[in-house]
Amino acid sequence: MTSLITIENIEIKAGDKPILSVPRFELRQGEVLGVMGPNGAGKSTLLKTLALLAPPGRGSVFFQGQEVGDVLALEVRRKFAVALQQSLLLDTSVYHNIAIGLKLRNRSRKEIKEKVAYWLEVFKISHLSKKHAYHLSGGEAQRVNLARAMILEPEVLFLDEPFSALDFPTKVQLLKDMKQVVENTKTTTVFISHDLVEIKYFTQRLIILMDGEIKQSGPTAEVLSSPNEAAAGFIGEWSELLS
Amino acid sequence: MELLLQGLRKAIEMILSGDPVILEITWRTLKVSLTAIMISTLIGLPAGMMLGLIKFPGRKLILTLINIGMGLPPVVAGLWITLLLWRSGPLSDFELLYTPTAIIIAQTLVSLPIVTGLTATAFQQINEKLIMQIKALGATKIQLVLILLKESRLAILAGIIAGFGRVIAEVGAAMMVGGNISGETRILTTSIVMEVSKGNFDIALALSFILMTIAFLITFCLTYLQQRKRSQ
The missing domain is CATH 3.40.50.300 (P-loop containing nucleotide triphosphate hydrolases)
Known part of the structure; x- marks a missing residue:
């Protein structure tokens, strides 16, 4: 490699x-x-x-x-994207949170709309699109955080303990979904974790x-x-x- | 109670009759106060942002001075400006004493520390990891600043509202540097003081209702701007 x-x-x-x-x-x-x-x-x-x-x-x-x-x-x-332990979403809707990286790159509205719809679907949060980011549960917020990173189609994805603050069932489901996303997109990933099980499963x-x-x-x-x-x-x- | 009702009636009467003197005083009050808060915002916002985000030697001292400035008595500000603009003062050449500009300067001086101080506090409270996250999303420096401004808009607008409250209610400095000259520097607060001293309580009350209505309407607009989209 x-x-x-x-x-x-x-x-x-x-x-x-x-x-x-x-x-x-x-x-x-x-x-x-x-x-x-x-x-x-x-x-x-x-x-x-x-x-x-x-x-x-x-x-x-x-x-x-x-x-x-x-x-x-x-x-x-x-060319990179980062998702941290805290989801650190902006004071706006889920849609606009996921779109922010593309907006900063001056992408067209059409492209933004299509890509946001796609990543909302991938992370199973399409129903939250119009919801304000501050009204999400921890697991939902972390899904938005990961979608916000993946929409950038990064060459390298950096994950800094993104699952550590989640309860066990939420963590397991999100970990599985994220592994699938990383495998499908073949994204080079750096994954920081304290959890041996997460490390063993993901890296x-x-x-x-x-x-x-x-x-x-x-x-x-x-x-x-x-x-x-x-x-x-x-x-x-x-x-x-x-x- | 009777006096209050009489004042209210007088206020309505003065507004409906379109009393040119009242309209002129009200217009001047609006012009002076809004200009002062605009200048305070234009200076205080970037200054507060810098103080809140950038760590440099002497920053704490500047923040302390700004916090002291928030409690600056308007008459003291008025006195300093009077001394500066006085015939023998260092800025006498500008001939600004007893002009609306002098009132704007005084009101800017008393509201600037409020806008700057509260903006600095808002930016000091921003999570450093949020700044890192925004940079990681690919923001340029300007884009970063714009996002942070948007994220802090609640606190920033609170600073502007507090600053506006200070200038619209201010009387001591305006009286001292403006001189309450009819047709030139008379504003609502100085008029109220004058009418009370003449024993015209009904007119003073009427003017106070007009002042309160202006303060209410402008604060309402600023609060609406501050709170919109928050209830989704």
């Missing part, structure tokens, strides 16, 4: 405290990558760096082999991030079954809980 995003020599600090230190990392075209690690491990900072939402410190970010500077940042960022490759460093990287099943010494403490506690 070819590299879609590459980061090199990333050193991000908060004051003197290192937050993220990654000499080199590649996100491969078409893969679904899981990112796990304890709180404060640097997972969200890694996502922000990859998604060009935060400066890479002294390091560099490459998209399809080309270094992304300030000039290219917006253009490349518009093909997994990296374990601890203290701002990638401690292990490999196929998800392999990392989970044979964690190295550095990752064992974190994975081991999970495995113990599940067994």
